[in-house]
Amino acid sequence: MPTYQTPGVYVEEIESGSKPIEAGATNIVGFLGIAEKGPVNEAILVTNWTQYSKIFGGMHTGGWLGHGVYQFFQNGGTKCYINNLAASEVKKEEKKADAKADGKDAKAEGKDAKADGKEAEKKPVEIKNPDNIAKLIIGSDDGAGKKTGLCLFDTVADIAIVSAPGVTDPAAQDAILSHCEKNRFRFAVLDSPETLEKGIDTMPKPRDSIMGAYYFPWVSMYDTVQDQNVFAPPSGGVCGIYSRVDGTRGVHKAPANEIFRTALGLKYNLTDAEQELLNPKGINCIRDFPGRGIRVWGARTVSSNPEWRYINVRRLFCMVEQSLQNGTNWVVFEPNTRDLWKKITRNITSFLLNIWRSGALFGDTPEEAFYVRCDDELNPPESIDAGYVVIELGLAPAKPAEFVVFRVSQKTLGEE
Numbered sequence: 001m002p003t004y005q006t007p008g009v010y011v012e013e014i015e016s017g018s019k020p021i022e023a024g025a026t027n028i029v030g031f032l033g034i035a036e037k038g039p040v041n042e043a044i045l046v047t048n049w050t051q052y053s054k055i056f057g058g059m060h061t062g063g064w065l066g067h068g069v070y071q072f073f074q075n076g077g078t079k080c081y082i083n084n085l086a087a088s089e090v091k092k093e094e095k096k097a098d099a100k101a102d103g104k105d106a107k108a109e110g111k112d113a114k115a116d117g118k119e120a121e122k123k124p125v126e127i128k129n130p131d132n133i134a135k136l137i138i139g140s141d142d143g144a145g146k147k148t149g150l151c152l153f154d155t156v157a158d159i160a161i162v163s164a165p166g167v168t169d170p171a172a173q174d175a176i177l178s179h180c181e182k183n184r185f186r187f188a189v190l191d192s193p194e195t196l197e198k199g200i201d202t203m204p205k206p207r208d209s210i211m212g213a214y215y216f217p218w219v220s221m222y223d224t225v226q227d228q229n230v231f232a233p234p235s236g237g238v239c240g241i242y243s244r245v246d247g248t249r250g251v252h253k254a255p256a257n258e259i260f261r262t263a264l265g266l267k268y269n270l271t272d273a274e275q276e277l278l279n280p281k282g283i284n285c286i287r288d289f290p291g292r293g294i295r296v297w298g299a300r301t302v303s304s305n306p307e308w309r310y311i312n313v314r315r316l317f318c319m320v321e322q323s324l325q326n327g328t329n330w331v332v333f334e335p336n337t338r339d340l341w342k343k344i345t346r347n348i349t350s351f352l353l354n355i356w357r358s359g360a361l362f363g364d365t366p367e368e369a370f371y372v373r374c375d376d377e378l379n380p381p382e383s384i385d386a387g388y389v390v391i392e393l394g395l396a397p398a399k400p401a402e403f404v405v406f407r408v409s410q411k412t413l414g415e416e
Contacts, residue, residue, distance in 0.1 A: 019327070019328075019330050019343075019347055020327070020347070020350065020351070021323055021324065021326075021327030021328070021347055021348065021350070021351035022323065022327060023319055023323050023351075023354075023355075024160075024185075024319060024322050024323050024326060025079075025158060025160060026160045026246050026251045026315060026318070026319050027077070027078065027079070027160065027161070027242060027243035027246040027247060028079045028080065028081070028158045028159055028160050028161070029072065029077065029079075029080040029081070029159070029160070029161040029162070029163060029239045029242075029243070030043070030080065030081045030083065030153045030156065030159040030161070030162045030163070030186075031065060031068060031069060031072075031080055031081070031082050031083065031163055031164070031165065031236070031239075032065075032083045032085060032136075032137050032149065032150070032153075032162075032163075032164040032167075033063050033064060033065025033068065033083075033084070033085060033129065033133075033164055033165055033166070033167070034062050034063025034064075034065055034084070034085055034086040034129060034130060034133070034136075035056035035057060035060075035063070035065050035066065035082065035084040035086060036056060036057025036058065036060040036062065036066065037056060037057045038055045038056035038057065038082075038084050039055070039084060040084050040085070040086060041083065041084070041085065041139075041147070041148045041149075041152060042083070042084070042152075043081045043082070043083055043152055043153065043155070043156045044056075044081065044082045044083075044084075045079065045080075045081055046069070046079075046080055046081070046082050047078065047079055048073060049069070049070055049073045049074075052066075052069050052073075052082065055082075056082060056084060058070075058224065058225055059223050059224060059225045059226075060127075060225065061125055061126065061127045061128075061226075062086070062127075062130070063086070063127075063128075063129045063130070063133075063166070064127065064128075064129060064165040064166030064167075064232065064233055064236075065082075065084070065165055067127070067165060067166075067221065067223070067230075067232045067233070067236065068163065068165025068166070068232075068233065068235060068236025068237075068239075069082070069165075069236060070221075070224075070236070070262070071221065071232070071234075071236035071237035071240060071261075071262050072236045072237065072239050072240040072243070073240065074237070074240065074261050074262045075237045075238075075239075075240025075241050075243075075244060075260065075261045075262065076240050076241065076243050076244025076247065076261075077239060077240035077243040077244070078243055078247070079158075080239075081153070081156055081158075081159055083149070083152055083153065085133070085136040085137065085139075085148075085149065086130075124228075124230075125223075125226050125228075125230065127223075127230060127232075128166070129166050129167060133164075133167055133169060133172060134167075134169040134171045134172035134175070136148075136149055137149050137150060137164055137167065137172045137175055137176065138150060138171070138172070138175045139151045139152065141154075150162075150175060150176065150179045153179065153183075154179075154183070159186060160185065160186060160187065160315075160318070160319075161186065161187050161188075161189060161239055161242060162176055162179060162180055162186055162187070162188050162189070163176075163188070163189040163190075163235045163236065163238075163239050164176060164235075165191065165232075165233050165235050165236045166191060166232070166233040166235075167190075167191065168191055168192065168193045168194075168233075170204075170206070170207075173188075173190050173206045173207075173212075174206070174207055176188045176190065176212070177190075177206060177207065177209040177211055177212045180209075180211040180212065181209065181210075181211050184318070184321070184322075185318045185319075185321065185322040186211065186318070187211055187212065187213070187311070187314065187315055187318065188209075188211055188212035188213070189212070189213055189215070189235045189238050189239050189242070190206055190212055190213065190214045190215070190235065190302075191214075191215060191218075191233040191234065191235045192204075192205075192214060192215060192216035192217065192218075192283070194217075194218045194231060194233070194267060195267070196268070200268075200270075200274050200277060200278070201277050203216065203278065203283065205281055205282065205283055205302060206302050207302075208302060208303055208304050209301070209302055209303055210301055210303040210305060210308035210314055211301070211314070212301060212302050213238075213282075213284055213300065213301055213302065213311050214282060214283055214284060214302050215234045215235060215238050215283075215284050215285075215286060215296070215298075216268075216278065216283055216284070216285060216286070217234075217266055217267040217268040217270070217285075217286060218231045218232060218233055218234060218266075218267040219231070219232060219234050219237065219260060219262070219263040219264075219265070219266055219267070219286060219294065220232075220263065220264045220265035220266065220267070221262045221263060221264060222262075222264065229264055229265070231267050234260070234263075234286055237260055237261070237262060237263065238255070238260075238296060240261075241255050241258045241260065241296060242255045242315075244258070245258060250358050250359070250360060251312065251315050251316050251319050251360075252312055252316045252358065252359065252360030252361075252397070252398060253312060254299035254310060254311060254312040254400035255296065255299065255311060255312070256284070256295075256296050256297060256298060256299035256311075256400070257295055257296070257297070258295060258296050259293050259294070259295055260286060260293075260294045260295060260296060263286070263294040265288070265294075266286060266287075266288055266294065269287075269288055270285050270287055275287070275297070275298075278298075279298060279300065282300045282301060282302040282303065282304075282309075283298070283300075284296065284297070284298025284299065284300060285297050285298050299311050299312065299400050299402065301314055310399055310400055310402075312397075312399075312400060313397045313399060316360055316395075316397055317395070317397070320352075320355065320395065323351065324348065324351075327347075327351070328344065328347070328348075331344060331389065336379075336384050336387075336389050338376075340389065341374040341375065341379070341389070342374075344374050344389070344391055345372050345373075345374050345391075348372045348391065348393060349366075349372050352366075352369075352370045352372065352393070352395070353366055355370075355395075356369040356370065359398065360397065360398060361395060361396055361397060361398060362396040362397065362398045362399075363396055368396065369395070369396050370393065370394060370395050370396065371393060371394050372391065372392075372393045373391070373392040373393070374389070374390070374391045374392070378390040378391070378392055
């Protein structure tokens with residue numbers, strides 16, 4: 001308390017002791033890939049498709065990034081960071097080569113059309129990422145201002161989801177999963193290969209990880225540049241569905257049983273029997289249901305750990321942990337007393353109450369849904385002397401109703 005020497009009235013401001021913890025954004029995506037033009041190895045924030053088109057161009061044959069970002073915004077995405085991995089010189093050469101090839105094809109098609117007296121049919125185009133995409137995604141860290149690939153995303157704290165549309169290389173997917181595990185609060189959305197060389201039971205999947213999800217098959221979408229339908233990787237649209245569900249329901253709602261906008265068809269139409277082989281492996285299927293449209297029909301991570309089987313559970317904990325870390329920085333260097341422990345407990349309890357009221361936690365009462373402890377047992381004198389204050393909390397997440405079972409039996413007359 002200040003010391004006053006002159007008689008009079010003094011007004012003081014004091015802190016209330018309540019420091020609210022706010023939930024962080026969970027729907028900001030970091031995309032990696034090859035764009036048609038624009039800045040290279042810079043994390044550029046984009047909020048709509050028009051803005052992306054002006055900065056990076058649109059869809060093109062040199063990579064799947066444009067298709068993925070288009071799907072993202074069409075499916076409800078709002079914000080994403082773009083890391084264009086292409087070298088500008090290479091892109092110019094590819095563009096010139098494509099232009100020459102298109103010119104030759106146009107002339108040839110024109111001759112055929114005149115000869116036949118009919119319009120030449122459009123030939124299917126080949127769209128693919130470059131062969132060295134894995135190396136570009138892994139990138140390098142040569143110091144401030146010289147980060148490339150995934151290393152660049154280490155400097156952008158807002159990113160919650162990471163995706164590289166159309167990248168199915170095992171080394172690249174392993175690097176993306178490792179990046180999310182290292183950053184702790186990020187989740188990877190990965191694509192399956194476009195075509196299956198053998199049976200569906202031999203389909204490859206990424207390595208075991210609690211920080212990623214894997215989607216199959218590719219979807220048919222309209223390519224505005226080629227003016228025809230193409231089969232495209234689904235990860236961009238899935239990221240948009242994550243964003244849409246987070247905004248309308250919350251991160252605790254599984255991003256499944258949701259319409260896949262922009263999808264006009266599927267590379268493979270799966271049956272229940274085929275999905276029975278894939279679902280236990282953590283391969284999330286996209287299915288076409290008559291009268292209900294094309295929907296994401298899976299909500300599992302690629303982890304074998306049953307505690308982290310579901311995407312929404314993992315992402316809920318990511319959000320809570322990040323919010324706690326960001327919202328309790330005020331505690332550092334405060335006097336480590338029981339009064340501080342009470343303040344911490346009160347603030348965290350208030351935050352988790354809001355989480356429970358949103359329907360994210362299982363339990364009819366707050367006591368069933370979560371607990372927060374910060375007491376003498378967790379903070380003995382030797383721990384306090386070492387500068388630690390330890391808080392323990394437990395959450396009961398609401399898990400998705402993946403299997404809905406109706407038990408039907410006959411009821412005899414007179415039976416109650």
